[in-house]
Amino acid sequence: MVTVNEAKQRIIANTVTLPTVKIPLQEAVGSYLSADVISPIALPPFRQSSMDGYAIVHSDITEPGTALRLAGESKAGQTDLPTVSAGTAVRIFTGAPVPEGATAVVMQENTSLADGSVQIHEFPVAEGKNVRRAGQQIAQGAVALRAGTLISPGAVGFLQGMNVSEVTVHTKPRIGLLVTGDELLKAGDALVPGKIYESNSAMLQAALAQAGIRDVSVSYASDDLDATISALAELLEHYDVVLASGGISVGDYDFVGRALEALGAETVFYKVRQKPGKPLLFGKKGEKLIFALPGNPASSLVCYYEYVLPALKKVMGSKEPFLRWVRLPLRHAYRFDGERDEFLKARVEDGEVVSLDGQESFVIGSFAVANAIIYLPVSQNKVEAGDLVEVHLLPL
């Protein structure tokens, strides 16, 4: 049995990133950059006005109401530009090039027009006012985004704006998911005594899809050693990461651990001092990663968020693989006994966190409405209302 921290460290220490591939930017959302992206151009590429108004020489404005002669206009997209010299102003619009000679733009609300001249009612006008400098956002040749950055919609906007339409990212892992349990019915089967509907595979596929991982193959094995061995062997041959659901505890019909042993997989750890999810196994066979998740649905999903997702994110090149976390006051007192750290299904609401009813590991309804997991180490087993607790935010 290892501690939660040891388990996390061992996962990171035993996980390497997958090879890289160059793909169109639009297809890269949800992937992580494998190399820094260098900006091929400056942004903005030229001096731009940030307001509709008048481009002027700021030092011309010596008092409120100074009048300047109008000497042309600059609109967005214009290439043939007038110049601004002392005593003149050029009509200008947002995003348009600031003409040579101009040192500031005065917004039109602070001006009035009369007889071909414009009166500036703003005084003093600071040099550079309402002018976006060339390269103010990023200089040509500078690092735009670092290796390890997630391609988010914001990153797509940033890169496309510098005409970068292909990026080099780490490939995503292919997942082989094995479901075990003779009590499990498939969707649509008639409910019969002693059976339940299988739900972990749908849940895990949904969680993987949210992480941008869609190459997931699901297979099933009955509670039988040979069947489990051959199903796992098949998945280990074809997939980067194998997830097994159920059959990892100590019962007579729990075959996943024995099957992995028979296949010569290395157990990096088995059992974590935590509730739920104690029987979690993390192993390897060559470069292939193996997670045997406890069958209880809430145990399975806690283990996915706390261990599997970070491993997958590291494999995909993330440098911050664990769930984002914050410290928040717990709305109510909470106590627990025992030797296992606890993960509680929770909701963050109005700057506080509240643990939900139904923390047992067979109860998934609480997870259905959770947006966070509270992590309480055994050293913090008596929490008063208002005490700060560690809250892991679900990537919803």
Ligand SMILES: Nc1nc2c(c(=O)[nH]1)N[C@H]1C(S)=C(S)[C@@H](COP(=O)(O)OP(=O)(O)OC[C@H]3O[C@@H](n4cnc5c(N)ncnc54)[C@H](O)[C@@H]3O)O[C@H]1N2
């Ligand atoms: N004597 C002991 N018994 C158990 C221990 C222990 O330490 N000593 N640990 C308990 C803990 S903690 C957990 S967690 C479970 C984990 O057991 P398994 O991983 O072997 O899971 P199963 O027995 O196969 O199933 C547990 C539970 O979950 C249901 N289940 C399984 N798969 C699915 C699925 N795909 N969809 C929906 N529900 C599923 C299954 O029917 C069981 O109710 O072991 C304890 N026992």
Ligand code: MOO
């Ligand atoms: O460690 Mo288990 O997931 O509590 O039932």
